[in-house]
Amino acid sequence: MVTATQQLNDTFAALADPTRRAILGRLMEGEASVAELTEPFEMSQPAISKHLKYLERAGLVSRHRDAQRRMCRLEAAPMAQAVGWLEGYREHWEANY
Amino acid sequence: MVTATQQLNDTFAALADPTRRAILGRLMEGEASVAELTEPFEMSQPAISKHLKYLERAGLVSRHRDAQRRMCRLEAAPMAQAVGWLEGYREHWEANY
């Protein structure tokens, strides 16, 4: 079982890296293979695979096979939980002058 | 200068730790000294000081002196930016079932 606390830990940690946020941005346009996700970055393919592992651990990305390729899909649900947590603070950032 | 990217990195990283989220929760009730923030945790005072440093780096906490004490105050503004970024994905998590 994965607690809500652990889920928030993993989600926020996944979002803390700019490469991972860029990957999520790319996945907004639709599914992509690992090779397609690697292309825009000056970074090795294994490095991107590692980033995908963190995104998958947080539940932000799911994967399925397509022949040799592993297609990656955006799963935004954990973001809803993160926003839910943050919303508890809304009155504090709106209270400001 | 601090870029928006760097700000998001620091904010999400700060929020990724449950101790730091608990500290922010305590600060919703109002200002608190470092000693008061340390009390609920089974953790040394220097450990809490370090957590406060990350929160301060993200701009989520500010501090001012009160005699020997350093009072900590919640600064929720960076959360608004984080929510702003997350909102770009709202349609994706609402589309799903």
Add this chain to the structure above:
DNA sequence: TCGATTTATAACTATTCGGCTATCAACACC
């Protein structure tokens, strides 16, 4: 001024992160 309180800092350790290169596994296509 002395002692107590509060907090930060230094130094150390173990673990995780973010990158690399090298290599292995799975699949498609002759």
Add this chain to the structure above:
DNA sequence: GGTGTTGATAGCCGAATAGTTATAAATCGA
């Protein structure tokens, strides 16, 4: 079945995290 493509895994490295204890600095109160 051999070859090429795609992606994962292993092992390495340096930097950052998350904790510790010990100590220094700042302030208050007597």
